[in-house]
Amino acid sequence: MVVDDEPGMLSLVERAVRTTGFRTILCSSASEALQRLPSDRADVALVDLRMPEIGGLDVLRAIRQAQPQCGVILMTAHASVDTAIEAVKLGALDYLTKPLDFERLRQLLTGVEEEARRRAELLEADNATAHRLELCGMIGRSAVMQELFGLVKRIAPHARTALVTGETGAGKEGIARAIHQYGPRKNKKFVTINCSAVVETLFESELFGHARGAFTGATEHKAGLFEAADGGTLFLDEVGELPAAVQAKLLRVLETGEVQRVGSLQPKKVDVRVVAATNRDLRRESENGSFRRDLFYRLNLVELDVPPLRERREDIPYLVAAFVREFADRFEKPIERVSPAAERLLIYASWPGNVRELRNVLERACMLAEGFSLSEADIARCMPVESSQAAPPPAAATRDSGADLETVERDHIIEVLRAERGNKVAAARRLGISRRTLYRRLERHGLLTPGVPAPGSGL
Amino acid sequence: MALNLTPDAEHALKNYLAIILGYVELLLDEVEAGDPRKADFEEMKKAAAAAVALVSQNAEPRA
Numbered sequence: 001m002v003v004d005d006e007p008g009m010l011s012l013v014e015r016a017v018r019t020t021g022f023r024t025i026l027c028s029s030a031s032e033a034l035q036r037l038p039s040d041r042a043d044v045a046l047v048d049l050r051m052p053e054i055g056g057l058d059v060l061r062a063i064r065q066a067q068p069q070c071g072v073i074l075m076t077a078h079a080s081v082d083t084a085i086e087a088v089k090l091g092a093l094d095y096l097t098k099p100l101d102f103e104r105l106r107q108l109l110t111g112v113e114e115e116a117r118r119r120a121e122l123l124e125a126d127n128a129t130a131h132r133l134e135l136c137g138m139i140g141r142s143a144v145m146q147e148l149f150g151l152v153k154r155i156a157p158h159a160r161t162a163l164v165t166g167e168t169g170a171g172k173e174g175i176a177r178a179i180h181q182y183g184p185r186k187n188k189k190f191v192t193i194n195c196s197a198v199v200e201t202l203f204e205s206e207l208f209g210h211a212r213g214a215f216t217g218a219t220e221h222k223a224g225l226f227e228a229a230d231g232g233t234l235f236l237d238e239v240g241e242l243p244a245a246v247q248a249k250l251l252r253v254l255e256t257g258e259v260q261r262v263g264s265l266q267p268k269k270v271d272v273r274v275v276a277a278t279n280r281d282l283r284r285e286s287e288n289g290s291f292r293r294d295l296f297y298r299l300n301l302v303e304l305d306v307p308p309l310r311e312r313r314e315d316i317p318y319l320v321a322a323f324v325r326e327f328a329d330r331f332e333k334p335i336e337r338v339s340p341a342a343e344r345l346l347i348y349a350s351w352p353g354n355v356r357e358l359r360n361v362l363e364r365a366c367m368l369a370e371g372f373s374l375s376e377a378d379i380a381r382c383m384p385v386e387s388s389q390a391a392p393p394p395a396a397a398t399r400d401s402g403a404d405l406e407t408v409e410r411d412h413i414i415e416v417l418r419a420e421r422g423n424k425v426a427a428a429r430r431l432g433i434s435r436r437t438l439y440r441r442l443e444r445h446g447l448l449t450p451g452v453p454a455p456g457s458g459l
Numbered sequence: 460m461a462l463n464l465t466p467d468a469e470h471a472l473k474n475y476l477a478i479i480l481g482y483v484e485l486l487l488d489e490v491e492a493g494d495p496r497k498a499d500f501e502e503m504k505k506a507a508a509a510a511v512a513l514v515s516q517n518a519e520p521r522a
Contacts, residue, residue, distance in 0.1 A: 008478040015485050050470060077473035078466075098477035099511055102484060 001042035030054030049076035142312035156182035166306030169356030172277040188232030196238040214263025239276035327366035341376040
């Protein structure tokens with residue numbers, strides 16, 4: 001992008017850089033440049049310092065803010081040391097005096113080109129690593145997720161039933177799909193039923209089908225989901241919602257591999273892998289009798305626990321990047337990153353709704369945002385109040401008993417620090433440890449450098 | 460030679476000279492070694508560069 005109020009200068013620069021392979025965008029005023037900035041994504045801008053209305057330094061500031069990857073070269077007919085220093089301070093690439101030294105200009109452009117290429121290569125390399133750290137589109141660089149992905153790949157070829165546990169929105173269905181994808185049935189059907197969404201009286205007919213005349217309204221023979229999923233995978237989401245009578249029948253199907261349509265005496269062989277998912281503690285429910293114990297053990301042969309998002313906060317930046325890319329594409333917006341403050345907000349939120357909630361928040365934020373970067377305010381206004389608190393308020397009650405000690409300790413420290421409004425002495429007293437011990441813990445959990453944001457800091 | 464130019468006049472003049480000089484340099488890059496016009500362009504460049512120097516000198520005391 002070339003910005004100069006003198007048209008002769010614009011065409012001169014265009015001619016001069018023609019051989020470098022750069023495409024030029026010519027703007028004859030600062031306001032035109034600022035207007036075109038969001039849509040014409042320039043790699044480098046050559047800006048005249050002295051223009052009527054808006055000066056070159058202001059254009060420089062605007063570009064640095066809106067498009068930091070765009071290098072800015074200032075040019076002026078009247079060089080002064082002060083403006084040169086000011087320009088460099090503001091992040092200008094260089095400061096050229098008119099008449100322009102074309103040789104120098106071309107050198108600068110070559111540098112910009114190399115930098116852009118290097119960045120593209122880096123991005124590509126990063127994408128390649130990301131691919132290795134993904135499973136069927138799920139991002140999980142954290143150790144807990146890598147372990148889970150490994151387990152999925154190991155059991156997928158063999159397991160006939162599996163139980164996926166985890167909080168709402170943690171990605172249970174994704175794991176179920178991955179088990180299907182990595183198993184021998186990946187070309188067969190993957191059929192989903194959400195057990196909490198089916199009317200109780202229709203369960204049997206849904207799952208197993210019915211014969212004509214089995215009940216009022218059963219005017220045709222109908223195959224159930226088990227038959228539909230024959231050869232493939234049936235995913236029973238929210239399996240804990242299954243009524244007791246259906247639990248018994250489901251167990252029978254799992255054991256015999258035969259389904260019987262409602263109102264029919266003819267058993268039918270089916271070959272279905274069943275992956276069930278629940279956010280409830282079925283082990284406890286099977287112990288106190290609200291879920292059939294034999295069915296629980298049958299499903300539980302392989303249990304995959306999907307960790308909640310707050311236990312794998314290190315994945316959040318990658319998830320955020322992926323979601324922002326997705327929604328920027330979908331909404332056709334030039335958003336390409338989140339501001340550091342916004343990222344901190346996202347990383348330290350409690351996310352009771354896990355990845356799904358994070359995704360929803362970013363979808364809303366991207367829908368409403370303008371410009372290239374999502375700011376802290378963009379994120380905050382899209383975040384439900386309970387998520388924006390760094391840790392769940394009534395701690396012990398909501399804490400997942402599966403969380404490891406480190407995570408519990410880390411969350412607890414954050415929570416106490418917030419309660420004490422960042423006062424470390426008071427926090428240490430409440431934790432029953434010395435201030436020095438608290439600092440050591442903070443350091444160990446990597447909480448020292450970015451600082452646990454105090455409640456008043458806008459988090 | 461001392462010119463008596465206002466800062467605005469000096470700035471404008473320099474801008475125009477920069478355009479003239481810039482185009483001449485581009486033309487010089489394009490002409491073949493044996494081209495008879497080459498010498499003409501050299502003359503234009505020399506004059507434009509001298510003008511730039513003159514205007515700059517005028518700016519010197521204030522810088």
